[in-house]
Amino acid sequence: MARFCALCHLSFSSSRGFAHHRRIVHRNPKPRPPPTVRHEHVGLSAGKCDRNGVFLGNQNVPPPPYNGPNGYFPWEDRIAFEFTKLTYKEMQESAGNLEEILRLWHAKCILEGCPEAAPPFDSVDDLLDTIDQAPYGDTGWRVFRVRYTGPIEPNSPSWMRKTYLFYAHNTLAVAEQLAQCPEFNGKFDYRPYTEYTQDGTRRFCDLMSGQWAWKKATTIAHNVPGSLGSMLVPIVLGADKTTVSVATGNQEFHPVYMSLGNIHNDMRRAHRDSVVPIAFLAIPKGDHHNGDEEEFRIFKKNLYHTSLAKVLEPLRPGMTTPHPMRCPDGHYRRAIFELGPFIADYPEQVYLSCVVYGWCPK
Structure with a gap:
């Protein structure tokens, strides 16, 4: 059952989430500030x-x-960015596993006759080069x-x-x-x-x-x-x-x-x-x-x-x-x-x- 916080004007999908919000945010509730002129x-x-x-x-x-026309420069699109984030940062896959994933992805595209749906990177070196080109951090x-x-x-x-x-x-x-x-x-x-x-x-x-x-x-x-x-x-x-x-x-x-x-x-x-x-x-x-x-x-x-x-x-x-x-x-x-x-x-x-x-x- 959904819950609604009248102080923050936020809704929560479960009573557990609402209870956690009240415990963390409103443990010591403060009165609303009076209206002001700025x-x-x-x-x-x-x-x-x-x-x-x-x-x-x-x-x-x-x-x-933020990051050029596609918003994910130097990655080609969001799929390439999300793939890098998942495999390289969160899963921390080894170079051998990444190479095998890209090879299987490419083979699947060839079998189904969709070469245009090839993986976003040709190899692990291509993925690492893309990461090195990112001018952020x-x-x-x-x-x-x-x-x-x-x-x-x-x-x-x-x-x-x-x-x-x-x-x-x-x-x-x-x-x-x-x-x-x-x-x-x-x-x-x-x-x-x-x-x-x-x-x-x-x-x-x-x-x-x-x-x-x-x-x-x-x-x-x-x-x-x-x-x-x-x-x-x-x-x-x-x-x-x-x-x-x-x-x-x-x-x-x-x-x-x-x-x-x-x-x-x-x-x-x-x-x-x-x-x-x-x-x-x-x-x-x-x-x-x-x-x-x-x-x-x-x-x-x-x-x-x-x-x-x-x-x-x-x-x-x-x-x-x-x-x-x-x-x-x-x-x-x-x-x-x-x-x-x-x-x-x-x-x-x-x-x-x-x-x-x-x-x-x-």
């Missing part, structure tokens, strides 16, 4: 454009297809080497001679992948906004409803040439100095994470790949007798800031020149990047603000 920013209005950044004359046109890691560049004497401490490694993604590519994810459609704010209840009380919910986003959009609209009609994209960062791995030579790292401020908070809490690691920074180690020297403490902070600057360098051009970027609804918009909140505990805040431990970083 005012969106006029300057950074997130107008739709083409992939070259030219605004569309008709803002109501449907979005362009996670960006690769890059390794950077950093070392002390000041004067070094024969009796200088060992940390001055070491080469420190840190690894990073291309942050511009990460931002583009997050923004174009269709799973965020409906959970992605394109414009800063203010929201008020009927009695005039302002309501804050996600990052784009806050005062910082509104003021930053106003500043960009007035000071950045060609920014009118663009979309503010706040870069939300986070770091945790917890050691995640130890490599050779006692080299330690700690991760840096990134998200977009346009994504709603509930998507970040739901583990929907809206927060991704973008870097693993080095943690330099000093000797037991010079680990607390002031010069070494300054070097550690300089290394931290230099590494972060290098990680965020791909985003710098998009902070002054709008960068065309695809959004969850499939349309392109001109993005203006801006460094937003940095989520960190107090020791991390000391490194970020360059203050003495015990002082207020603000």
Whole structure:
């Protein structure tokens, strides 16, 4: 017997599914928010454009297809894509089994006199070549080497001679992948906004409803040439100095994470790949007798800031020149990047603000 959730306006085919929904979603039910009035920013209005950044004359046109004319590039059609997904990703068939499946499929088509219904791939190598042609997926890691560049004497401490490694993604590519994810459609704010209840009380919910986003959009609209009609994209960062791995030579790292401020908070809490690691920074180690020297403490902070600057360098051009970027609804918009909140505990805040431990970083 079907069930209907009056709060979510969803129907369920069985009472078991309805009970599971109530247990997971409505364990601690919240009252519905009062009706509100929403005012969106006029300057950074997130107008739709083409992939070259030219605004569309008709803002109501449907979005362009994601993957070329057939929607499954580089696969020929949906059958070829689904076959690859089933056999290669989910079943993880061996090369020999895949070759046998394709051979039997081809033989069946010949026996029935339908050579045009041949399998989507001639061989396993053809299938693997098609997978390699797909221009999608996670960006690769890059390794950077950093070392002390000041004067070094024969009796200088060992940390001055070491080469420190840190690894990073291309942050511009990460931002583009997050923004174009269709799973965020409906959970992605394109414009800063203010929201008020009927009695005039302002309501804050996600990052784009806050005062910082509104003021930053106003500043960009007035000071950045060609920014009118663009979309503010706040870069939300986070770091945790917890050691995640130890490599050779006692080299330690700690991760840096990134998200977009346009994504709603509930998507970040739901583990929907809206927060991704973008870097693993080095943690330099000093000797037991010079680990607390002031010069070494300054070097550690300089290394931290230099590494972060290098990680965020791909985003710098998009902070002054709008960068065309695809959004969850499939349309392109001109993005203006801006460094937003940095989520960190107090020791991390000391490194970020360059203050003495015990002082207020603000």
